[in-house]
Structure formats: C-alpha cells, structure tokens
Amino acid sequence: MTTAPPAGPPALAVIGAGPRGTGVLERLAANLPELYGDRPLDIHLVDPHPAGPGRIWRPDQSPLLWMNSMAEDVTMFTDETVPLEGPVRSGPTLAEWAGIDGRTFADRTRQGAYLRWVYERARAALPASVTVHEHRATAVRITGPRDGRQRIHLAGEERSLTADLAVLTLGHLPAELDPEQRELAAFARRHGLSHLPPDFTADTGLDVLPAGEPVIVRGMGLAFIDLMVLLTEGRGGRFDDAAGVYHPSGREPVLHVGSRRGVPYHTKIGYPHDGERPPLPHFFGPAETEALLRRGPLDFRRDIWPLIERELGHVHYHRLFTAHPERTATAWADFAEKYAAAEPGGPELRALADSAVPDPADRFDPVALDRPLHGLRFPSWDALQVELRDRIEADLARRHDPAHSADLAVFLGLLSVYGQLVRLGDIGDWWHGYFSFLASGPPAPRVRRLLALSRAGIVRFLGAGMTVTADEELGLFRAGGESVPGRHITARALVEARLPEPTVERADSPLLRLLHREGAAATPTGLLAVDPADGRILDRAGRAHPRRFALGPHTDARSSGAFTRPRTGGPAFRQNDATARAALALLRELVPRPPAP
Helix, strand or coil: CCCCCCCCCCEEEEECCCHHHHHHHHHHHHHHHHHCCCCCEEEEEECCCCCCCCCCCCCCCCCCCECCCCHHHCECCCCCCCCCCCCCCCCCEHHHHHCCCCCCCCEHHHHHHHHHHHHHHHHHCCCCCEEEEEECCCEEEEECCCCCCEEEEECCCCCEEEECEEEECCCCCCECCCHHHHHHHHHHHHHCCEEECCCCHHHCCHHHCCCCCEEEEECCCHHHHHHHHHHHHHHCCEEECCCCEEECCCCCCEEEEECCCCCCCCCCCCCCCCCCCCCCCCCCCHHHHHHHHHHCCCCHHHHHHHHHHHHHHHHHHHHHHHHCHHHCCCCHHHHHHHHHHCCCCCHHHHHHHHHHCCCHHHCCCHHHHHCCCCCCCCCCHHHHHHHHHHHHHHHHHHCCCHHHCHHHHHHHHHHHHHHHHCCCCCCCCHHHHHHHHHHCCCCHHHHHHHHHHHHCCCEEEEECCCEEEEECCCCEEEEECCCCCCCCEEECEEEECCCCCCCCCCECCHHHHHHHHCCECECCCCCECECCCCCEEEECCCCEEEEEEECCCCECCCCCCCCECCCCCCHHHHHHHHHHHHHHHHHHHHCCCCCCC
C-alpha cells in the first residue's frame, strides 16, 4: 500500500552512516540505474560521527589500535562470489587502496580513511537526480503510519526529517548496565572503587586505573587486547620484539585477566591458502538451511549444531587427507563415506577418527576447542602462568605452520557456516562467541607482546571459569576461577573487557528502545527481529513494516565480523543489496515515470 506522491521528491533516511550505512549507500548507487532510473531522490544520512568511518573507525583515536584483519582481507566491495540480484561493483581492498603490504594489520585510523573514501566514491556514483544530505545528529525516534511517510526525530532539535522509508544501520552501540553491572557499579560507588563496564575500549576512561595497582579484567577477546595496548604502549612502555621483552615505563597497572575459557582467542592464521579449495558448503548449505526454515521453531543444539559440527569436521579432514596424507591411515574416499554415515559427536565418529588419524593433534574435536582448560587444576598462580604461556606459544607456532593447514580449512568452513546462519535469525549467543574464539583472534605481533607482558609480570592469568564478586567486608573486588582452586585476588578496579550486548531493551539508543516499546519485535536474546529476505523490521505479530528496515549487530540477521574478506560470498553484501533493492522498488512506486509522448 502506498500514499499519494508527496510535494517534494521521494526521500530515504539511512540512520547510521558508518561502514554498514556506507555499504547500503554503495548498493543504492549500484542498483539505481536499473530500479529507479533518473527520478529525483533525497537521501538523508543521520549520524553524529563522520560518514564512512562512523564512531568505531573515526580518525580521533589512538594510532596504537589496529585492525584485527590483514589489509588484504578487508574490502567494502562486491565480487562474483556474492549471491546478489544487483550488479557487482568491484573495488580495491584496504591494502590495494592504501598501497601497503597485504599482510599488514593497519591501524584503525587508516581503515577510517579507507571507509571515508568508499563513502565518497559511492556518493559520487549517484546520478545528478539524487541529493545526499548529511545530518551530524542522533536520531531518537521514528514515527509515522505503516503506509505513509516517516518522521525522523533528532536529539536536541525541534525539527524532524521526513522520509518515505528509513534504514537503520546503527552499528555497535553503548548500552545501559545489566543487573549484575548495576550491582557492581553501586558497590564501586559505595567503596570508592573503579568499575569500567562493557564498552568500546577507545571510549573507556582508562585514566582511573593507577600505575602499579592490580586491576581485574574480565574478558580475553579483542577488547582485552586493545586494553592491554593502551595501558602499556599507550603509557610509554616499549616492546623489544626481537628479544620478546617489554620495557615498562612504570605507569602500567598489573592486569589480572580471565574469562570463561581462560585463554586468549586463537591467534590469526599466518599463512595463505594454497592447493585445492575446500568443498564448501557440503553438509550445511542452502538446501539444509531451507529445510531448517520449513521446520519451524529451532533448537540450536538439537537442530543446527549437528550440521555445523559435521560441516567443520568434514572440511578439516578433507584438507588433512588431501594435503597431508602421510599423517592419515586410510584413503580419503573410505574415510569420507564412513564420516557421512556417522552421527556428529558420537562414539562411531570418534572411533573412526582415532583409527584413521594417529596423532590426536590432527583430529577435530569441537568440544575440546571450546573448553581448552576443562578439568585442569594448578597448585599456584605461578604454575598457571607457565602453563598458559606454553599454550599460547604452541598456538602461535601452530597457527603459522602450514603443516596444520586443516586449521585454515576450518576457518573457511566457519565463514561458510555463518553465511547460512544469518538466514536463521536469532540462534543465541554461544555460537557468536565460539566463532570469534576460533576465527577472530588477535594478530601474531599482539600475541607475542602479550607473552612479553606476561613474562614481565604486567599481565597475570586467572584461568578458566572466572568469577567476580563484590567483597563487602574488604570493600574490594574479588576474582578467582576453576583453574587454581581456593585462590583469589582482590583489586580496587574492575574492567569488563567486552562490547555491550546488542539488545534493544538496554541499548543506549532511544530510537531502538522506542521502536521496541511501540511494537517492533525482539528475539529471546533481545535482538531486533527483521525479515531475513530484505531486513524489514517485524512487529510482534510477525508482520514486516513496509517502510522500516534494519541491518547490523543489533538485529537477528547479524553477520560475522566487521568487514568482509574478498571472494568469500559476504552475507552482509547480500543483505545490503536486498535492502537497497527493496527500498528502491518502493520509492519507484511513489514517482512513476510520465507516459511516453
């Protein structure tokens, strides 16, 4: 249903002008000639931060903070591997654009400059009939009927924008504290302590962490790596990378860090893929995804995980048997036939792997991967430090040894699986953490520096099953875990080294919270529910809003990672294209072409 044409040209509002909003703009420019022609159109970009880099990749942050992907693995452009209806518009990777070694981990300010260039290129590709308006403001509410124009209300301004439809590409948002964090914050206020809740590390006030004092850090992912850098190099310390030694400035705190797993994310793989491409997808492709969608309500462990486990194990063993046959005891064809018939995770499959793959280090065990310290206990904190350093060094060596190229095949399998999962909606939080642990770890130079800091005593590991409590008697934070039973450390500072959960109820975004309060549906884990076909926002009855779309980490169609690797069929590109085409089709109906004379 549409309304009569408005007095002015049709208008589209893109709320959030960072990488995702820029990607939507690129897809609008690519699809306009086919779907909209030279009709007039206003595009409103709403973001308080610069268009292109947005908040996360803005230029005014420390140059010590790096990208977590090699420059050759970062692109904002489609290629022929992406399943999209619109045209492919190729463009340079970050490495090609910047003229740097493709295996460089560029700093984030350089990535921000790349994103600004991509934005300007997309804007220049729009025809003269399209006018782009940048609004350095925060959208706080959307109002308007389902079949009419939408009003975008801006913070601190009486005026509002009017658009025929709106696309929310908000990216990662700050969040209000959850109940646990509220209790910890209140405890910190009562006792004069420092509590830094989940946040983007570059926006965290680290000056409250004094030199030489213990700091409890919960989380060992990428936010921890950023924290580690800013509190060491950022305070004047110096690494001698050749010697593996850190020279402190004397201004560093002592970081006591732990997590559920108790180990850092796996190091980035340090060699390129060669030889035969892995057979992906094989056990978990479009046909299996369609079957899951027809089945109805899904349970991740019962319905989805067996497909993932079978897919990852298959691609692991395919690479092992075809690239390293000397480490196997049977022919690939025989193994593959028995593998396909065995139950994922069952005793038959374990027996098959034990008999065909002599070295346990060559077998694929997804459960052991997820809980590397499970069942291990240590008599002292010092014993744990030695064990963790040995494990990190072994992981660093393995991830740079092509003899273990089955690990790279699993990485590619993880990307393939993610491409299917984005169509299934909200599948819970566990998978995203598992994926990040295996596939989104820090670059090797960061890991080597972590080891140097551990040897210097500036980083101390707390192990697995980390617990944090508020000790009212002592007036201090208290941390311990499973790895060193009965031992705890206390500190006057606690840092939650992770991004906030992207829930609509706690997002520090009046826009999202009001959308939800006024009828937009949320999933059981709090994500904004959208139509997987084109990103239209769903209401609680499951109806898609004809004029409101959303893409990104706050939705149940979130995709893996911040950026797409070239030639991996990027799901985010497909989503951007589908949303852009749906938007242009609606806008075209509002201003039909005049009849030919």
